[in-house]
Amino acid sequence: MAGKPEYRAWFxxxxxxxxxxxxxxxxxxxxxxxxLEVAHDRDELSKTSATDWKALFRDRSHITEWPYGxxxxxxxxxxxxxxxxxxIVSMYEGNSNLFWADRYGxxxxxxxxxxxxxGNSHTGSFKDLGMTVLVSMVKEMVSRGKxxxxxxxxxxxxxxxxxxAYAAAAGLPAVVFLPRGKVSIAQLIxxxxxxAIVFALDTDFDGCMEIVREVAQKDGIYLANSMNSxxxxxxxxxxxxxxxxxxWEVPDWMxxxxxxxxxxxxxxKGLDMLVDLGLVDRRPRIVCAQAxxxxxxYLSYQRDFAVFEPIAARPTLATAIQIGNPVSIAxxxxxLQRYDGIVEQASEAEIADSCARADKTGLFNCPHTGVALAxxxxxxxxxxxxxxxxxxxxxxxHGLKFIDFKVKYHEMALKGIASDHANAAIELPxxxxxxxxxxxxxxxxxxxx
Ligand SMILES: *Cc1c(COP(=O)(O)O)cnc(C)c1O
Numbered sequence: 001m002a003g004k005p006e007y008r009a010w011f012x013x014x015x016x017x018x019x020x021x022x023x024x025x026x027x028x029x030x031x032x033x034x035x036l037e038v039a040h041d042r043d044e045l046s047k048t049s050a051t052d053w054k055a056l057f058r059d060r061s062h063i064t065e066w067p068y069g070x071x072x073x074x075x076x077x078x079x080x081x082x083x084x085x086x087x088i089v090s091m092y093e094g095n096s097n098l099f100w101a102d103r104y105g106x107x108x109x110x111x112x113x114x115x116x117x118x119g120n121s122h123t124g125s126f127k128d129l130g131m132t133v134l135v136s137m138v139k140e141m142v143s144r145g146k147x148x149x150x151x152x153x154x155x156x157x158x159x160x161x162x163x164x165a166y167a168a169a170a171g172l173p174a175v176v177f178l179p180r181g182k183v184s185i186a187q188l189i190x191x192x193x194x195x196a197i198v199f200a201l202d203t204d205f206d207g208c209m210e211i212v213r214e215v216a217q218k219d220g221i222y223l224a225n226s227m228n229s230x231x232x233x234x235x236x237x238x239x240x241x242x243x244x245x246x247x248w249e250v251p252d253w254m255x256x257x258x259x260x261x262x263x264x265x266x267x268x269k270g271l272d273m274l275v276d277l278g279l280v281d282r283r284p285r286i287v288c289a290q291a292x293x294x295x296x297x298y299l300s301y302q303r304d305f306a307v308f309e310p311i312a313a314r315p316t317l318a319t320a321i322q323i324g325n326p327v328s329i330a331x332x333x334x335x336l337q338r339y340d341g342i343v344e345q346a347s348e349a350e351i352a353d354s355c356a357r358a359d360k361t362g363l364f365n366c367p368h369t370g371v372a373l374a375x376x377x378x379x380x381x382x383x384x385x386x387x388x389x390x391x392x393x394x395x396x397x398h399g400l401k402f403i404d405f406k407v408k409y410h411e412m413a414l415k416g417i418a419s420d421h422a423n424a425a426i427e428l429p430x431x432x433x434x435x436x437x438x439x440x441x442x443x444x445x446x447x448x449x
Contacts, residue, residue, distance in 0.1 A: 046278075164191035
């Protein structure tokens with residue numbers, strides 16, 4: 001009889017499987033500068049049958065028994081098996097809803113379109129999936145006696161919000177570096193409210209990134225930006241969860257926006273485990289969608305990934321993916337090659353219009369999701385995606401975090417964008433007759449014959 005399974009995981013260089021580090025070591029890159037990934041003892045995991053894994057995951061979903069009701073920690077053995085449950089810092093992230101966008105799909109000519117609402121999460125974006133893992137590991141390291149004075153990131157948006165919330169829940173100091181004057185109120189308020197140490201520096205995002213690397217190197221502050229592959233381990237559960245929500249039937253397409261390209265790498269990494277451990281028997285195709293203003297992966301894809309050149313990203317409505325030199329480029333290219341991948345891009349007008357068209361059918365999308373929707377519409381028009389295909393779009397953040405561009409869109413105030421689906425408020429005196437006439441006219445023009 002085999003004994004109790006001994007699940008193990010470690011950091012490993014993506015270029016040399018022999019270069020390994022324990023997960024409680026403070027290390028972010030391999031000796032030659034390449035990225036690390038978290039590797040798992042597959043032999044140990046494969047001692048449990050696919051049927052038993054499926055049953056375990058199903059039994060745990062949404063339960064209150066700590067910490068397994070979290071979408072991430074319900075798959076603890078596949079994520080971070082050796083961390084003590086007492087040290088896990090979770091807001092029961094994951095298990096986000098996947099719904100059939102029936103009306104939106106029908107308008108486009110797609111019968112089987114689904115949206116995975118990763119933004120329906122504690123801090124409003126998928127970044128929670130990765131941050132629960134990273135902050136839990138930090139708490140575990142502190143409990144093992146490691147001296148970690150604080151966790152830190154450079155970010156203007158969703159990463160700093162997630163880090164601040166999880167660090168606050170754990171009682172760990174969080175330090176957030178933001179470029180002064182370049183951050184919206186919505187982006188600033190989450191770390192402020194969660195009690196993070198917020199620095200507004202006279203520089204841009206790259207300048208903040210330099211500072212955070214320096215404090216990580218010289219002062220032992222733990223780096224929470226996405227080059228830290230612990231985050232990928234949590235984020236990888238999203239693809240597993242989607243397949244689980246379809247009762248282990250693999251959809252034809254998964255479409256995801258990409259900036260630093262950690263999330264598309266994570267999506268593929270989770271799906272790899274499903275295939276390796278026999279829970280599913282095929283792979284979906286993955287589409288990575290980029291804003292035309294920040295499209296270095298798209299340009300590389302045009303040349304079959306033979307070359308990759310960083311670019312200077314221009315401003316885009318999709319602010320979280322305005323990145324010209326993505327950290328996870330090597331992982332992303334490998335992921336797309338394994339998943340018969342496609343990279344598509346979207347202009348600013350396409351992003352805004354796709355968001356607005358989808359919103360009119362009851363969705364409420366962030367601009368990054370708009371990039372994915374626009375890419376999907378293009379592939380559908382080119383007949384690459386067929387009308388009967390099952391398509392899942394990964395919505396990365398809650399639309400309410402990104403309302404400035406929606407307000408401007410509907411006020412027709414976005415420069416260079418026609419706002420084809422604008423829906424401005426109608427201003428009238430408060431008189432029944434005038435209101436009734438206009439109301440009936442509007443109902444008829446929008447929904448009439
Ligand atoms: C971080 C983020 C992305 C991009 O993810 P990468 O891993 O950087 O490619 C997309 N959308 C939203 C809302 C994000 O916060």
